[in-house]
Amino acid sequence: MKKIVFSCLFLLLFVGAFPVYQYLQRVDQEIITRFEGRRWKLPARIYARPLELYLGKELSKQQLDKELSLLQYSSVQEVRKPGEYCSTGHVYTIYCRAVQHLGIEQSPTLIQLTLKQDKISCLQEGKTQKPLSLFQLEPLLFASIYPKDHEDRIVVRLQDIPILLQQTLLLIEDKAFYKHRGVRPLAIVRALFTNLRAGKTVQGGSTLTQQLVKNFFLSNEQTFARKGKEAIMAILLELHYEKDEILEVYCNEIFLGQSGKRAIHGFAMASKFYFGRNIDELSPDQLALLVGLAKGASFYNPRTHSKRAQKRRNVILNEMESAGLLAKEQTLRLKSELLGVSVKADSGISRYPAFVHLVRQQLERDYKEADLQNEGLVVYTTFDPIVQEQAEASMQHILAGLEKEHHLENGLQGAFVLCSVDQGEVLAVVGGRSPRQSGFNRALDMRRPIGSIIKPAVYLEALRHPHLYNLFTTVSDMPLSVSMGRSKWKPENYDKHFHGSVTLYQALIESLNVATVRLGLTLGVDGVAATLTNLGVSEEIPRFPSLFLGSLELPPITILQMYQTIAAGGYRAPLRAIVAVTDRDKHVLQRYPLTVKQVVAPGPVFCLKTALKGVCDTGTGKRIRHLLPSNLGVAGKTGTTNNLRDSWFAGFSGSHVAVAWVGRDDNNPCKLTGSSGAMRVWAHAMAHIQNSTLVLQPPESIDLYFSDFESAKLYGGKCQQGTLVPFVRGGSLPPVIPCLQGEKGEGNGTENRLQKGLQQLLRIVQ
Amino acid sequence: MIRYLFCLVLCVLGMQGCGFGERYRATPYTMVPESSARPSAYDIPEEKTPGVVVIDNPAVQGLSDLASRQIQNGMLGAAVQTLERGLRIAPKEAVLWSQLASVKLRQHQYEQARSFAAKSSSLTHNTALLHRNRVIVESAQ
Numbered sequence: 001m002k003k004i005v006f007s008c009l010f011l012l013l014f015v016g017a018f019p020v021y022q023y024l025q026r027v028d029q030e031i032i033t034r035f036e037g038r039r040w041k042l043p044a045r046i047y048a049r050p051l052e053l054y055l056g057k058e059l060s061k062q063q064l065d066k067e068l069s070l071l072q073y074s075s076v077q078e079v080r081k082p083g084e085y086c087s088t089g090h091v092y093t094i095y096c097r098a099v100q101h102l103g104i105e106q107s108p109t110l111i112q113l114t115l116k117q118d119k120i121s122c123l124q125e126g127k128t129q130k131p132l133s134l135f136q137l138e139p140l141l142f143a144s145i146y147p148k149d150h151e152d153r154i155v156v157r158l159q160d161i162p163i164l165l166q167q168t169l170l171l172i173e174d175k176a177f178y179k180h181r182g183v184r185p186l187a188i189v190r191a192l193f194t195n196l197r198a199g200k201t202v203q204g205g206s207t208l209t210q211q212l213v214k215n216f217f218l219s220n221e222q223t224f225a226r227k228g229k230e231a232i233m234a235i236l237l238e239l240h241y242e243k244d245e246i247l248e249v250y251c252n253e254i255f256l257g258q259s260g261k262r263a264i265h266g267f268a269m270a271s272k273f274y275f276g277r278n279i280d281e282l283s284p285d286q287l288a289l290l291v292g293l294a295k296g297a298s299f300y301n302p303r304t305h306s307k308r309a310q311k312r313r314n315v316i317l318n319e320m321e322s323a324g325l326l327a328k329e330q331t332l333r334l335k336s337e338l339l340g341v342s343v344k345a346d347s348g349i350s351r352y353p354a355f356v357h358l359v360r361q362q363l364e365r366d367y368k369e370a371d372l373q374n375e376g377l378v379v380y381t382t383f384d385p386i387v388q389e390q391a392e393a394s395m396q397h398i399l400a401g402l403e404k405e406h407h408l409e410n411g412l413q414g415a416f417v418l419c420s421v422d423q424g425e426v427l428a429v430v431g432g433r434s435p436r437q438s439g440f441n442r443a444l445d446m447r448r449p450i451g452s453i454i455k456p457a458v459y460l461e462a463l464r465h466p467h468l469y470n471l472f473t474t475v476s477d478m479p480l481s482v483s484m485g486r487s488k489w490k491p492e493n494y495d496k497h498f499h500g501s502v503t504l505y506q507a508l509i510e511s512l513n514v515a516t517v518r519l520g521l522t523l524g525v526d527g528v529a530a531t532l533t534n535l536g537v538s539e540e541i542p543r544f545p546s547l548f549l550g551s552l553e554l555p556p557i558t559i560l561q562m563y564q565t566i567a568a569g570g571y572r573a574p575l576r577a578i579v580a581v582t583d584r585d586k587h588v589l590q591r592y593p594l595t596v597k598q599v600v601a602p603g604p605v606f607c608l609k610t611a612l613k614g615v616c617d618t619g620t621g622k623r624i625r626h627l628l629p630s631n632l633g634v635a636g637k638t639g640t641t642n643n644l645r646d647s648w649f650a651g652f653s654g655s656h657v658a659v660a661w662v663g664r665d666d667n668n669p670c671k672l673t674g675s676s677g678a679m680r681v682w683a684h685a686m687a688h689i690q691n692s693t694l695v696l697q698p699p700e701s702i703d704l705y706f707s708d709f710e711s712a713k714l715y716g717g718k719c720q721q722g723t724l725v726p727f728v729r730g731g732s733l734p735p736v737i738p739c740l741q742g743e744k745g746e747g748n749g750t751e752n753r754l755q756k757g758l759q760q761l762l763r764i765v766q
Numbered sequence: 767m768i769r770y771l772f773c774l775v776l777c778v779l780g781m782q783g784c785g786f787g788e789r790y791r792a793t794p795y796t797m798v799p800e801s802s803a804r805p806s807a808y809d810i811p812e813e814k815t816p817g818v819v820v821i822d823n824p825a826v827q828g829l830s831d832l833a834s835r836q837i838q839n840g841m842l843g844a845a846v847q848t849l850e851r852g853l854r855i856a857p858k859e860a861v862l863w864s865q866l867a868s869v870k871l872r873q874h875q876y877e878q879a880r881s882f883a884a885k886s887s888s889l890t891h892n893t894a895l896l897h898r899n900r901v902i903v904e905s906a907q
Binding site: 055057103133422591594595596598602654697718720736 | 791792793794795823824825828829843844846847850851853854855857858866877878881882884885887888889
């Protein structure tokens with residue numbers, strides 16, 4: 001009988017143990033799968049261009065201060081660690097953070113630089129005083145693309161987490177971490193009794209491993225079953241992994257804050273979130289605050305419950321002192337410190353949504369949305385925060401001024417895009433008057449008739465045929481009637497007058513509509529459309545004569561491409577916002593290299609650029625001279641659409657191409673011309689960024705002749721009077737007149753009089 | 767009337783001597799500046815000593831030298847990156863564009879090699895550099 005009972009019991013035990021074994025195996029597998037991969041969903045990080053520092057670089061004090069402020073460098077009396085700087089007048093001492101991206105590696109370095117007349121006049125290594133030829137500040141992280149669960153973290157290795165933080169964490173959360181095997185039964189029992197006696201939870205018995213298990217695998221449910229599973233998993237976790245590995249995962253996983261939908265995980269991210277600094281730059285009191293948050297990030301939120309958070313921090317500082325981690329005096333001093341958290345939480349939504357929009361558009365061509373959200377991609381862009389901030393400020397300032405000045409209804413809107421001339425690297429995108437709002441991006445998505453800023457394409461199509469056209473070729477600006485099916489189209493000039501026979505130069509700088517349409521009709525719509533395509537207009541182009549006056553609807557970004565090609569002398573560089581993408585370990589996945597293609601011969605483009613400079617010197621854009629520094633030469637074109645609905649300006653300096661638009665979202669008239677609206681925004685932005693003057697350097701195929709603009713003729717011989725005008729070598733040339741003042745402008749009075757008389761005679765004979 | 771005018775023309779011609787034909791044939795302005803008082807709208811770059819290509823900016827010169835070493839060591843991707851960095855500092859530096867052309871040639875990206883070489887030539891009057899660019903264009907045909 002006894003034997004039967006034992007057998008039955010053994011059988012029952014065996015039968016009962018099997019499901020337990022199966023359960024353990026399943027849990028074990030779950031732990032291994034999740035922990036082995038240890039791949040959190042990481043957001044894509046988007047970085048701006050790094051600021052290059054070198055001797056002679058144009059950089060104002062305000063710009064350098066702005067860059068340092070965006071990078072969250074602290075201004076201090078004495079510079080001691082990376083992320084700090086001090087400035088006395090125009091001399092800066094900066095302890096630069098480490099730079100490691102795209103093959104460039106710089107360790108944390110103390111540098112000294114001096115600014116003189118908005119230029120770097122001295123750049124040297126701070127400790128050795130050794131001159132530096134080139135140095136880079138780290139690029140600004142300006143946007144992230146978050147996973148669907150909105151968890152945000154910076155994953156760091158254990159060796160990159162300050163030892164003091166590790167020691168404090170273990171001191172507060174689990175003193176015996178390196179001794180136990182995942183659970184401490186005695187601690188649990190002790191906590192149970194203490195809590196029962198207190199009638200509430202005053203002590204926790206969970207080890208760090210258990211806390212990790214709860215955060216990593218389980219819910220916050222307070223049941224015995226969950227607690228049991230937590231203990232089993234903690235033991236299994238400790239069986240499989242080293243203590244240091246568990247601690248590292250804990251430090252990256254722990255929830256430490258919330259901002260809107262964005263959840264802050266891990267100490268490294270929390271350091272950025274609360275202090276705007278890297279984890280290795282924090283002081284002991286700041287580390288104590290972060291450790292304190294592990295107990296309850298919402299309850300001890302230093303932004304909303306600062307007193308509570310300070311009390312918690314001071315408790316931890318006391319513990320640190322008791323454990324010998326801090327000296328008594330140091331603790332006293334640190335306890336009196338303010339919390340030092342940044343006032344406003346970084347919501348995780350970029351300050352520059354319009355530029356991020358452009359980056360995402362380009363990224364989405366090559367990456368799946370899920371990869372962008374989860375794979376921790378690192379995106380290096382061409383974004384220049386200094387230029388961007390200035391463009392935004394200019395937009396807001398000028399639009400407000402225009403509304404006041406012209407007594408306009410509120411609600412003017414604007415768009416602005418800017419790129420480098422030769423590389424087509426987009427530096428700034430302003431999608432509207434409220435740049436922090438991520439709504440409709442007018443710079444990229446708005447399609448409006450482009451008006452007269454299309455005209456350079458018409459004139460370029462003419463100049464591409466140098467045997468037929470040059471800048472002095474005349475075209476009639478007299479009434480014109482164009483058959484459009486059954487109806488007739490009679491284009492008019494903005495001033496409602498006709499100007500007789502005009503040169504191409506005059507027609508373009510004065511933006512004469514009738515002359516332009518007549519020229520366009522001679523050239524053909526297809527030819528002009530082909531030139532537009534060559535310049536970079538990829539949209540479909542309707543083939544109607546109204547095209548010559550800009551009935552074509554385009555977004556500002558496309559116009560930017562068009563003017564980039566012109567500014568770069570016919571070398572189209574496809575607009576780029578991204579330089580490279582790397583994986584989370586900084587291995588390059590894809591580069592977006594500079595490419596250029598010569599799409600128009602340099603000679604005709606040079607003649608066009610000369611005329612566009614004329615627009616800004618004496619043409620419809622001549623008022624720009626009063627808006628820009630006198631030493632900044634620019635070229636560009638104004639554009640105004642029917643009933644003053646759209647105000648455009650597109651143009652370039654020696655270094656930057658930019659397009660500005662001003663109008664209303666409801667398409668009602670904004671009552672501004674190209675020069676009274678968009679040009680003001682354009683000029684204000686260009687005047688306040690580092691810019692180089694436009695230098696017209698003639699290509700080989702160009703001959704310059706001294707010419708008389710009034711008569712549209714060249715001066716003969718070696719005469720050096722009048723103005724130098726470019727003509728494509730081998731192309732048609734205008735008639736020649738003799739020198740009014742003798743060769744090199746040094747003739748005597750009698751000779752001049754005779755020559756003048758001779759000119760008159762020739763006119764009669766002709 | 768016309769006869770009278772014709773006589774007058776002949777008189778003027780006599781006074782002016784043989785310069786008439788020259789005066790009524792326009793001569794293009796030469797590219798080398800004759801005096802410093804030139805109209806400022808056009809930049810006439812100075813011809814550097816043939817065979818010597820100098821970059822004024824030491825930071826850019828350093829990047830150009832680094833790119834040369836990277837090209838020699840076959841690190842073409844890194845060289846492109848270095849040259850692009852240099853061009854952000856000095857976008858009109860013809861030497862960098864030429865080096866970029868040379869890298870593209872080695873990468874068998876012939877169209878880009880030609881474009882970069884042409885771009886370089888459009889920014890310089892240095893005969894050595896122009897020659898180098900011509901060689902690149904010919905090699906990339």
